[in-house]
Amino acid sequence: MSSRFxxxxxxxxxxxxxxxxTRADDDALGARLLVWHDxxxxxxxxxxxxxxxxxxxxxxxxxxxxxxxxxxxxEVFVENFEPLPQLFIVGAVHVAIHLVHFARQLGFRTVxxxxxxxxATAERFPHTDELVVEWPAEYLARTRLHDNTxxxxxxxxxxxxxxxxxxxxxxxxxxxxxxxSSRTHAKRVAALREAGLTPELIDRIHAPIGLDLGGRKxxxxxxxxxxxxxxxxxxxEAGDRGRSAGLASxxxxxxxxxxxEAGDRGRRAGPASxxxxxxxxxxxxxxxxR
Amino acid sequence: xxxxxIAAVLDILPDVDRWRADGRKVAVATVIRTVGSSPRxxxxxxxVSDAGGISGSVSGGCIEGAVIQEARSVLEDGLPKRLLxxxxxxxxxxxxxxxGGEVEVLVERLDA
Numbered sequence: 402m403s404s405r406f407x408x409x410x411x412x413x414x415x416x417x418x419x420x421x422x423t424r425a426d427d428d429a430l431g432a433r434l435l436v437w438h439d440x441x442x443x444x445x446x447x448x449x450x451x452x453x454x455x456x457x458x459x460x461x462x463x464x465x466x467x468x469x470x471x472x473x474x475x476e477v478f479v480e481n482f483e484p485l486p487q488l489f490i491v492g493a494v495h496v497a498i499h500l501v502h503f504a505r506q507l508g509f510r511t512v513x514x515x516x517x518x519x520x521a522t523a524e525r526f527p528h529t530d531e532l533v534v535e536w537p538a539e540y541l542a543r544t545r546l547h548d549n550t551x552x553x554x555x556x557x558x559x560x561x562x563x564x565x566x567x568x569x570x571x572x573x574x575x576x577x578x579x580x581x582s583s584r585t586h587a588k589r590v591a592a593l594r595e596a597g598l599t600p601e602l603i604d605r606i607h608a609p610i611g612l613d614l615g616g617r618k619x620x621x622x623x624x625x626x627x628x629x630x631x632x633x634x635x636x637x638e639a640g641d642r643g644r645s646a647g648l649a650s651x652x653x654x655x656x657x658x659x660x661x662e663a664g665d666r667g668r669r670a671g672p673a674s675x676x677x678x679x680x681x682x683x684x685x686x687x688x689x690x691r
Numbered sequence: 692x693x694x695x696x697i698a699a700v701l702d703i704l705p706d707v708d709r710w711r712a713d714g715r716k717v718a719v720a721t722v723i724r725t726v727g728s729s730p731r732x733x734x735x736x737x738x739v740s741d742a743g744g745i746s747g748s749v750s751g752g753c754i755e756g757a758v759i760q761e762a763r764s765v766l767e768d769g770l771p772k773r774l775l776x777x778x779x780x781x782x783x784x785x786x787x788x789x790x791g792g793e794v795e796v797l798v799e800r801l802d803a
Contacts, residue, residue, distance in 0.1 A: 404719070404799055404800070404801045404802050405802070406719075406801045413701065423723075423797065425723055425797065427773075430772075430773055431771030431797070431799045467696045467733045467734045468723075469723055469724050478723040480734050482697045483696070483697065484697065
């Protein structure tokens with residue numbers, strides 16, 4: 402019986418995606434196979450057929466959920482180790498201070514990056530997991546951006562934002578959001594096109610960033626961004642920006658119209674209801690029908 | 692959200708690392724099946740050391756004592772165990788829990 406704990410430990414700390422299979426039947430209780438998403442594996446379920454079936458499951462498009470599974474008539478416990486969501490915040494600005502606070506509470510590992518050492522100080526960011534004083538594009542380029550990575554760009558400075566945006570978009574991270582009005586964003590889009598990025602990639606940017614809660618204070622903007630991160634992470638429609646502007650405002654009208662009803666339902670505790678409170682206070686509700 | 696699975700390991704990791712660095716034997720219990728509402732999700736883990744250390748949890752407190760008891764023999768002989776706990780509504784009420792249902796736990800000893 403081999404627990405494979407060392408390998409599991411090393412991989413999880415490195416943010417790798419893997420699935421652990423453990424025999425749950427009496428014949429080989431505890432026998433374990435680890436399969437990484439790229440097809441590497443370690444250990445065995447003591448049956449070549451089971452090992453093969455498990456490897457197929459762990460390297461496919463739809464990974465099995467954590468739980469007991471019957472594979473070829475054998476009970477196997479599956480653990481799907483999705484890397485912890487990590488959030489890179491480019492721009493050690495005021496909004497970032499609040500965003501780190503919300504994001505950490507919501508289970509994100511946070512990294513704040515800014516080339517401007519006057520902003521990126523430990524005094525302003527005692528609460529972030531990591532604080533990096535470096536050109537954001539250079540830092541992101543040498544960092545492992547796995548598929549559960551979220552990047553937000555808050556610098557207000559295209560020299561800092563745009564090259565880093567290119568790195569994040571090309572790495573195919575899960576979420577890219579950029580602060581700025583529609584006008585600022587139009588300028589940004591033009592610059593990124595100029596730099597040779599495809600419209601499809603540029604279209605992945607969430608801008609203006611955050612769910613529309615109507616707030617303007619730094620902490621309210623941070624909450625709107627945090628709400629959008631949660632929506633994307635949970636696959637909610639509110640986080641989906643595939644919609645046209647017209648559809649989005651239509652959804653917003655519906656949201657406002659049904660406002661009292663949605664406000665009545667105490668749906669979630671903590672930051673989610675905080676988002677709702679800000680939305681209600683600003684006379685707005687996020688995202689429409691969820 | 693699947694991140695709960697990895698969070699369960701990271702929760703117990705600091706204690707497990709410290710115990711192993713001290714040369715202790717460590718057993719880990721994992722929730723592999725739940726029926727009805729259960730206080731801890733699938734994949735939740737509790738680690739137990741042969742010096743009596745405990746880290747993490749596999750329920751809201753109702754089965755931990757029993758699991759720790761079983762973990763002692765797993766620590767000794769290294770043979771994994773699959774344990775089924777039924778939490779009747781009556782029992783659940785008496786310990787102040789509303790869970791009810793069943794929990795299955797796999798206990799194993801970590802490699803030296």
